[in-house]
Amino acid sequence: MGELERVLREHGHRVTRPRRAVWSVLREAQAHLTVEQIAASLNDAGEDVDVASVYRTLSLLEELDLARMSRLGDTDASRWEIAHPDEHFHLVCEQCGDVDHHVGSLVAQIREHLAGDHGFEATEVELVVSGRCARCARRRAG
Amino acid sequence: MGELERVLREHGHRVTRPRRAVWSVLREAQAHLTVEQIAASLNDAGEDVDVASVYRTLSLLEELDLARMSRLGDTDASRWEIAHPDEHFHLVCEQCGDVDHHVGSLVAQIREHLAGDHGFEATEVELVVSGRCARCARRRAG
């Protein structure tokens, strides 16, 4: 049994076609998807799921720590991704539009720094860095 | 002549009552304000400014690097603040709802780390940390 089914059942929720479909789209995408993009993917896959259900499913997945929402870049639409077990941060390239995930010690370092200097117990560290990725920097600088 | 007037004129924009009023509200507030809150403040101050003008003014101020927008916490409304010359980050307390600014070396450190390890030229570092502030942590832990 997949992770989705297990977690849903554990919490007394039902395993339905729309939930499987949304989960599948999130799993297969590497990027952060807007609801619009998720709906398009569902369509491509021949799955007929209402946006309202997409929203409801995403909220549920978030509640169950299976998905994560963020508002990257300058868009006003939320973007969704599978909840990574590892802490990571986002590098948004202003030139090519790419969004990279990076797992590293950085987030842990930030957490420690805050606990030490500010007495702040961090539960969630959201680090979004905009700029130019190595590839674009190379191309432009020579 | 104030900073607002100077920058507006420098860029060929007019100095108008709504622009002064919005600027004044932002200057006097320490917090990050939603457009709704800005409108309420304007009302309190006896200034009659349409929301559309508030939005247009805020966009202009952002373009001129006089104001900054961010989407803190879980709200879906943008929040605005005077553009700080210093780099800073946000500590959002999940318990008391407080949003603190912190200026420190942390952002510079992140920038260096990324340039070194990832070859990523950061232009903007947005660090939002949720958790429990020192005050709330003390109260609860003893």
Added chain:
DNA sequence: GTGGCTGCAAACATTTTGCATAACT
């Protein structure tokens, strides 16, 4: 069978836009 879930449509919240008028330079 029954209660939770879905689809549909309508409501809601936030932000943007078109246009006639007002006001800054």
Added chain:
DNA sequence: AGTTATGCAAAATGTTTGCAGCCAC
């Protein structure tokens, strides 16, 4: 006087909700 910015209202966008019927359990 010229033209940019404003106010108003309407539209666009993103998200939530009420409800009748459907489907997983």
